[in-house]
Amino acid sequence: MEHKLVIYNTLSRKKEQFIPINPPHVGMYVCGPTVYGDAHLGHARPAITFDILFRYLKYLGYKVRYVRNITDVGHLVNDADEGEDKIEKKARLEQLEPMEVVKYYTDRYHYNMKQLNTLPPSIEPTASGHIIEQIEMVKKIIEHGYAYESDGSLYFDVEKYNKKYHYGKLSGRRIEELMKNTRDLAGQEGKKNQFDFALWKKADPKHIMHWPSPWSEGYPGWHLECSAMGAKYLGEEFDIHGGGMDLLFPHHESEIAQANAATGHDPVKYWMHNNMITINGQKMGKSLNNFITLNEFFSGEHPALDRAYPPMVIRFFILQAHYRSTLDFSTDALKAAEKGMKRLFDALEILDELKPQEKSSFDIKKIESDCYAAMNDDLNTPVAIAHLFELARLIHLVNDGKESLSKTDIQYTQQFVSYFLKEILGLTPEHQKEDDKLIDYLMETILEVRKEAKEKKDYATADKIRQELAKLNIQIKDTKDGARWSFD
RNA sequence: GGUACCGUGGCCGAGUGGCUAGGCGGAGGUCUGCAAAACCUUAUACAGCGGUUCGAAUCCGCUCGGUACCUCCA
Numbered sequence: 001m002e003h004k005l006v007i008y009n010t011l012s013r014k015k016e017q018f019i020p021i022n023p024p025h026v027g028m029y030v031c032g033p034t035v036y037g038d039a040h041l042g043h044a045r046p047a048i049t050f051d052i053l054f055r056y057l058k059y060l061g062y063k064v065r066y067v068r069n070i071t072d073v074g075h076l077v078n079d080a081d082e083g084e085d086k087i088e089k090k091a092r093l094e095q096l097e098p099m100e101v102v103k104y105y106t107d108r109y110h111y112n113m114k115q116l117n118t119l120p121p122s123i124e125p126t127a128s129g130h131i132i133e134q135i136e137m138v139k140k141i142i143e144h145g146y147a148y149e150s151d152g153s154l155y156f157d158v159e160k161y162n163k164k165y166h167y168g169k170l171s172g173r174r175i176e177e178l179m180k181n182t183r184d185l186a187g188q189e190g191k192k193n194q195f196d197f198a199l200w201k202k203a204d205p206k207h208i209m210h211w212p213s214p215w216s217e218g219y220p221g222w223h224l225e226c227s228a229m230g231a232k233y234l235g236e237e238f239d240i241h242g243g244g245m246d247l248l249f250p251h252h253e254s255e256i257a258q259a260n261a262a263t264g265h266d267p268v269k270y271w272m273h274n275n276m277i278t279i280n281g282q283k284m285g286k287s288l289n290n291f292i293t294l295n296e297f298f299s300g301e302h303p304a305l306d307r308a309y310p311p312m313v314i315r316f317f318i319l320q321a322h323y324r325s326t327l328d329f330s331t332d333a334l335k336a337a338e339k340g341m342k343r344l345f346d347a348l349e350i351l352d353e354l355k356p357q358e359k360s361s362f363d364i365k366k367i368e369s370d371c372y373a374a375m376n377d378d379l380n381t382p383v384a385i386a387h388l389f390e391l392a393r394l395i396h397l398v399n400d401g402k403e404s405l406s407k408t409d410i411q412y413t414q415q416f417v418s419y420f421l422k423e424i425l426g427l428t429p430e431h432q433k434e435d436d437k438l439i440d441y442l443m444e445t446i447l448e449v450r451k452e453a454k455e456k457k458d459y460a461t462a463d464k465i466r467q468e469l470a471k472l473n474i475q476i477k478d479t480k481d482g483a484r485w486s487f488d
Numbered sequence: 489g490g491u492a493c494c495g496u497g498g499c500c501g502a503g504u505g506g507c508u509a510g511g512c513g514g515a516g517g518u519c520u521g522c523a524a525a526a527c528c529u530u531a532u533a534c535a536g537c538g539g540u541u542c543g544a545a546u547c548c549g550c551u552c553g554g555u556a557c558c559u560c561c562a
Binding site for chain 1: 511512521526
């Protein structure tokens with residue numbers, strides 16, 4: 001496959017040429033949400049980042065299997081709620097069955113992801129549906145001697161593991177430092193070392209989410225589901241594993257350890273991590289309680305928001321920053337994104353109306369290759385978008401007669417911009433005006449009436465039409481060649 | 489305390505040795521019944537100090553400031 005896609009591998013801390021293990025197939029696993037609350041802006045980032053990667057890999061011609069899990073068991077709340085499962089806690093509060101909570105938030109997550117125009121993953125496994133696979137994996141880890149039992153719970157023996165492998169290779173940590181510096185937390189009884197992590201936890205009697213296992217009635221450890229399900233659907237070694245930077249340690253580090261302990265080799269070739277979205281310079285997150293949910297963005301119902309912001313604005317906002325940089329949220333930044341995106345779609349629309357010239361005064365293929373070059377450089381969407389803005393400027397200049405495009409180049413540009421915007425970046429205009437003949441006809445009629453009013457210098461009527469349509473978010477622009485309209 | 493990362497103009501954000509992205513906003517102008525859009529021009533920048541270099545926002549050192557991870561987190 002002829003391309004030069006380079007991606008940043010957290011494992012090597014370098015950009016590396018992407019070479020799949022079994023071309024043309026690519027296996028890609030991304031950590032999905034824990035479904036105990038509505039998705040917030042932070043959840044949109046990995047979803048969109050890896051959606052771009054999924055789309056781009058397919059564009060490059062790969063057959064991609066994209067696996068994104070739903071975590072519906074297992075994570076502990078915090079030391080104060082020791083032993084209590086997140087899902088279960090919420091269930092008790094709301095007097096619902098745990099699986100009812102899971103279903104409710106999973107559906108809402110799916111709906112939000114659709115609104116953001118992310119493609120659904122190829123497989124979306126749940127942790128609760130893979131208890132058997134997780135137990136089997138624990139058995140292998142025990143067989144190889146890297147787990148120990150303590151009062152019905154099983155822990156991973158990090159110290160022993162580290163003698164043969166390197167616990168900390170992904171996150172850049174050393175076990176000696178972990179020994180000294182791991183925080184003192186409650187609920188560590190039964191562990192040989194503080195940094196050992198649970199593979200299987202025995203459920204206390206109040207705990208209502210539990211499954212039988214050879215060791216106890218209990219539930220799987222925090223990191224096990226991704227290891228087990230990744231191996232099941234993508235093989236013991238697969239190409240790409242993605243997720244938020246906050247999962248780097250201990251989650252992904254422990255996934256590597258579990259896989260090595262079970263199979264004797266690393267599970268993943270390229271580890272990719274998206275950075276955080278910040279609000280007032282601070283990470284937006286569940287624990288800090290400073291998050292804004294996607295539904296709140298879409299409805300405008302949040303004290304920090306002055307109005308609603310549509311899903312595509314959120315998507316464009318996220319794509320205007322590189323995925324490995326932090327992105328600071330503010331309504332000003334969102335508004336800037338909104339206007340910028342509109343500018344791109346406006347340019348795409350006026351392409352239809354350009355008057356072709358004999359020759360083109362600029363090289364559209366150069367701009368196209370610049371856009372793809374940016375994508376090849378570790379998915380540099382902000383740079384790709386900057387090239388599209390440059391093209392938008394040129395398109396307007398053609399419209400003003402200051403630059404020119406030939407007929408074939410106009411068609412080429414149309415195809416390229418439309419494809420790149422919609423298929424590669426996954427951006428769609430809020431309103432698809434072209435496929436509604438009724439609206440087209442109505443608008444034509446209205447604009448004709450307005451034109452007649454203007455000819456009679458009846459500006460009161462002309463302005464009234466413009467004002468009334470503005471209430472429907474329809475914008476009228478008078479140009480030399482007559483009035484144009486668009487959805488705002 | 490340990491580890492890692494970051495500090496770019498009013499805001500968001502690319503850029504990792506010379507060619508000084510981009511968007512939004514500001515100012516001035518062209519066009520226009522007005523408005524909007526578009527176009528043109530323009531201002532505002534690389535946290536501070538020192539070093540390497542012919543040349544540094546970019547490399548090195550120190551200082552200051554910030555963030556993330558070390559506990560569930562996208």
